[in-house]
Amino acid sequence: MTVLTRILGRSLGLPPVRTPRVRVARDLGIPMADGVRVLADRYHPADDEHVPLVLIRTPYGRASMGLMARLIAERGYQVLVVSLRGTGGSGGRFTGWNLESADGPALIAWLREQDWFHGAFATWGASFLGYAQWELAGAPVPEWKAALVQDAPAEVYATFMYRGGAFALHDWLGWAEQMHALARPGGDSLLAGLLRLPGARRRVRSAAGRLPVTAADRAVTGESVDFFQDWLAHPEPGEFWDRSDHRDHAANMPPVVHLAGGWQDIFLPGTIDRYAALREAGKQVRLLVGPWTHGGGVMTRGYQREAFAVLDHALRGAGSPPSGSVRVFVPGADRWEDHPEWPPVGQETARWRLRPGGRLEPDGSAPGGAGPDDDAPGDSSRFRYDPADPTPAVGGPRMYGGGVRDNRSLEARPDVLTFTGPELPDDLDVHGTVAAEIHLRSSLSHTDVLARLCDVAPNGRSVNVCDGILRLTAQDEPDADGVRAVRIDLWPTAYRFRRGHRLRLQVSGGAHPRYDRNLGTGDQLGTEAVAVDQEILHDAARPSAVLLPVPADGRRGVPGTGPLP
Structure with missing residues (x-):
């Protein structure tokens, strides 16, 4: 045990050390079906070579996983860190998210032949390391007892690469x-x-x-x-992207799966989607979502405690896995909540209408909401999006530099419309995936529309909660009046808008460079760019709105126990 692992183990609240001495066998050569050899490092307790195994497949080099591998091995497990094809000294060619489908079965076949293999293993890893777990599930693996998947997708194109059609x-x-x-x-x-x-x-x-x-x-x-x-x-879904789509592998995942994500993580929609698929497949699945950006939850006490509880239960039959099905951290309330499933039961949709003068109000079905008599035919708001001066990205779910940010400078731009609600008389909980229904008339066929929900504090500070983008093309035909009605799925969220705060919806033409700017020409790989004039309609006939999943009858989740992040 090193000084660093001792300090980290204590700070993360890890289980007691079972073996302070860890041995490492480096650069093990593993043959693939086509003769390529991939390399692996094996960590194991010095006094026992036959303990259960944790398997990690990574494209980021084995050195990057050395510290975590030692922490796991000190707690009585073997750890095999495998460099994926074409990375970390392994042979072959790395092709991004399109992994060689034969490599997983070849690795498992090799593992079964090793005299140190205990006969049971779990997988662990975040981001691409989690994606590699979904890819591994192309066929059943009886020895696979648990999967710990953090901030990772099972599918590439729609989940994050071209979400809403924008790159x-x-x-x-x-x-x-x-x-x-x-x-x-x-x-x-x-x-x-x-x-x-x-x-x-x-x-x-x-x-x-x-x-x-x-x-x-x-x-x-x-x-x-x-x-x-x-x-x-x-840029379109099809055969190329089908090779990186492993959503149909849920039935082949191990019996115990721990999914973790963050509200500001780029892979969160895929994480929550796979939670539902795993439940349907009959797996024992736990969903943990914190206030983190990409990778932010990996080295937190709450996540690490749950991860080791899963390992001990699945591989040793010791202790119990984390109780309950879902635990989410709720910004605004600043607490953890436990739910039996996600989205929570008993939800209903609250429509908040975009109104003239930049107002955002509950529709006529809600007390104090706007009724049809308040509308004038043709009510609309306008802005111009110029790809030569693209609307910038501020925070949001990003791999690099994202998160919750003050949006006031963004909202001051002329190419960003804002619609702001009244002060809330009571706390408002929003749990689930927010959506926006936008009626727009554009001067160009090729254009983007981005919607973002914000929380405005009494001091005027506006912070992003969730957002989404949609890319429109000439195939998205308008009606006889040149208007296109579109639905934009924003982001999953659990959020409490506090009493005295206000809701705000931004509508704009992009968020560059988070997404590539829409050039307006239909040729996104070219150099020509054309500005677009956008008209957002919000009258009785075309009631643009934001759709909020809220608890029916004011019901809320049960406050959770355990450490805050």
């Missing part, structure tokens, strides 16, 4: 730079990563502002990145 430019340009740097000798060391980070961030920001977008990867890395070019070349 998540900044995150995936930044990820391409990261993977390119990791491929260099010594690139997976912590020191190398820290030294390159400031310069990499500047290069990514600069490159994301250039046209054409197909030149961005070369501007950042000095060369073309094949998988980045493949993503841009396939």
Whole structure:
């Protein structure tokens, strides 16, 4: 046991150390079906080589997992850290999210032949390491007893790469730079990563502002990145993206699955979607969602305690897994809540209408809401979106630089409409996926519309709660009046708007460079850009609104127990 693992173990509230001495066998060669060899490091207690195994498959280099592997091994488990094909010294070619489907079965076959294999294993990992777990479930694996999946998708295209049809430019340009740097000798060391980070961030920001977008990867890395070019070349769902869609693998996941995510994590919609699929498949599934950005919950006491409880229960038959099905942290209330399922039972939809003068009000079915007599035919609000000066991104679910931010400078721009509600007389809980119904008339067929729900405090500070974007094309035909009615799914959330606060909905034409700017021409890979005039209608005939999932009869979740993040 090292000084660092002793300190971390105590600060994270980990279970007691079972074995202070850990041995490491490095660069184990594992043959794949086509003859390629991938490399792995094996950590195990020095006094016992036959304890249960934790399997981690990663594209980020094995050195990056060394500390976590030691913490797990000190608590009486073996840990096998495997570098995916084409990464960390493993043979073959790395192709981004399209993993070689034969590699998982080949790894399991090799594992079964090792005399140190106990006969039972769990998988663990966040982000791509969690995605690799979904990919591994292409076929049943009897020895697989539990999966710990943090901030990870089972599907790539709609979940995050082209959510709403807009390409998540900044995150995936930044990820391409990261993977390119990791491929260099010594690139997976912590020191190398820290030294390159400031310069990499500047290069990514600069490159994301250039046209054409197909030149961005070369501007950042000095060369073309094949998988980045493949993503841009396939802006529509289809066969290319089908290879990275593992949503139908739920039935092959192990009997115990722990899912964790954050309200400001880019993969959260996929996490919650897979929670429902796992329940339907009869798995014992736990969902934990905190106030975190991507990866923010991994090294928290609450997450680590639950993770080790799952390992001990599934692999040793000791103790109990985390009680209950769902635990979520509720910003605004600043507490954890427990629910039997998600979204919570007993929900109903509250419609808040966009009104003239930038007002946001409950519709006529709610006390004090706007009625049809308040509407004038043709009521609308207008803005112009210019891709030469794109509406900037402020916070939100992003891999790099996201989270909750003050939106007042963004809301002061002329290309952002805001609709603000009255002061709330009571607390308002919103639990579930928020949506917006927008009626718009555009001067161009090709355009984006972004909706964002914010919480406005009494002092005027406006912070983002959830948002969503939708890319419209010439195939989205308007009605006879040139109006298109669209539904934008925002983001899953659990949030309490406090008494005296106000709801605010932003409507704009994008969030650059979080998403690639819509050039207005239908050619997103080109250099020509055209500004678009947008008209948002909100009269009785076309009642644009935000749809809030709220508890019926004021019912709320049960306050949870355990540490705050």
